[in-house]
Amino acid sequence: MKKWLRTLTMTAAVAVTLAACGAGEEAPATDEEAAPGGGAVEATDFTVGMVTDVGGIDDKSFNQSSWEGLSLFGSEFGLEEGTDYRYLQSGDMAEFEPNLRTLVREDVDLVWGIGFLMEDAIRTIAQQVEDAQLAIVDSVVADEDGVPLANVANITFKEHEGSFLVGVAAGLQTTGNKVGFIGGVEGSLIKKFENGFKAGVKAVNPDAEVIVQYAESFNNPDRGSQIANTMYSQGADIIYHAAGDTGNGLFTEAINRARNGENVWAIGVDRDQHEEGVFGDDGQSVTLTSMVKRVDRAVYLVSERTMNGDFPGGEVLEFGLDDEAVGIAPSQDNMSEEALQAVQDYQAQIQGGDISVPQTDEEYEEYLSSL
Template sequence: MKKWLRTLTMTAAAIVTLSACGAGEEAPQTDGEAAPGGEEAVEATDFTVGMVTDVGGIDDKSFNQSSWEGLSAFGEEFGLTEGTDYRYLQSGDMSEFEPNIRQLVREDVDLVWGIGFLMEDAVRTIAEQVEDSQLAIVDSVVVDADGNTYPNVANITFKEHEGSFLVGVAAALQSNTNKVGFIGGVEGALIKKFENGFKAGVKAVNPDAEIIVQYAESFNNPDRGSQIANTMYSQGADIIYHAAGDTGNGLFTEAINRARNGEDVWAIGVDRDQHEEGAYGDGQSVTLTSMVKRVDTAVQIVSERTMNGDFPGGEVLEYGLDDEAVGIAPTTDNMSEEALQAVEDYKAQIQAGDISVPQSDEEYEDFLSSL
């Protein structure tokens, strides 16, 4: 059984046991001990969870949408009511992050999610001001001035560089021009993991390949994404990978327009299987593959743990290839057999520790020198 599924099954069993006790009855404890985490587990009907989106919103077809899908799946599985037991607040811009998180905390929501590393400052502020809150953040580790995590914040991270390496391998093998591109959203340590992992995968297969990199400095500007993609394709890149949220949807628009005009170009999606985002014509798609990141499953697992009295406050939870939390999308219609086999071969090497995938620019330069 997959690690993700095993974790969900174990925690689900705990909730079933709890619910079977009936209203007003306490779940039996072993040797008089409290539930895991030192807190009493609560019944599903007493649990509330809220999510504050980044500026892309829950229909960005990427990161925020995956998070909401995970929270919705959690709520539906345990019979929670959308809008009361589980819900989201959408942020129009960064200035709304802290007020939105604060609103949910003031309403005594049991677990409040901040979706995206841009919410780090907002989560830190609330964590310090409301010590009995239970907060979770995706793609960041929130620390105090001394570098310590907060006991009321669960930090969810992923090894995006590992999954990005694999789509880089695919891009290198299927490029006809030996030139590929990467579009980033807001430049920072997180998106650099996507960029450097991708570049390393390309270079591992084809050291002579050219890689064009540009940042949009926005996760919510599809028009900007289209403009950057247009420039890269015009410069000869035939495959472009994005890690840019809603901005990346502009990449698909540009790729589809060019494909309809007979050009042989591809796009690589991110966070979730974006095959449909590249769909056009009669069952065709410009999406070569996607680097999936199971934010949805992470949201489910942590929400479920918290509902079961096992809130992972102060912990840094990192999910990667070994957890099947990152990798290529299940839709592989446009990938060659050679590329699929190479992806599996390189995946095995990463898992065996034979390849250390770079995350930063410095690590990438070291990686290049080792080729």
């Protein structure tokens, strides 16, 4: 049976590492969390580099989370930033391949491509330089037969599961029965965010309307503000984004309206975006919650595994609720007790197999028919 027909699951090594992370023993993600080993170890000669997506290293979302994971990995294992671990920033998609190629030519042991938009560039280099060790987030790099390339580690997430949970929160806390979703570039990945969110909303509030619009960019905050302005003007009071730096425009618009006395909320993505919604002197935030996607955790663990001589080339590693790799952000002060309880209940149902969260438009329609 070809590899692409097999169930795509985490390898045992990663699964065991994640499963061992419980309360008080959470795997590393940011500088605010504990890391395995409890401190830096002796430096090695391992080198690792990452190429950012177009949102930039400080996008307060996807790229930033990835870099936080790599930075923590480097510091914990005694690596020197700028020499042993570093990043190259991409201003646009045309810079993906040159940036990746630069790191490969420098014989960096593990080269990360952050984002599904880098799939073609990763494939080109992987096929040309067979001894390179490459990793990509949010995509599977395969050959013409659909078989994952042997020198690429493919990191994926069950974003639809986490999006379902923030959808539950939105469905219960909307006062006008109208919420919104802003996507970056439309495609199968962001559709997982969209359909999971819509399913969560409908699970608890079948009468709610979900407005959906794509910005067709992950790097245009002004466009994000424009879309948010339109949605709020149409009566949406809660908007969830999966749009990288474009989504930062959502917070700008929500803050402006909140300062004018409007009761509107934003839902963040990838990392806890509570701070992005803060306005005024009292620390109040327009961020209702965020769907945390632990790219930082995945980057750390796969980098460590590769350093230890177990590069997962040709494998597809999928991280979800069971791995504490997606879910609701720890900042929950703006969520109602009803919403918090419902999130817990629905998470248990998803993990127990009672709910299959839709990823595609077709699956979403099937899901609606089952309600």
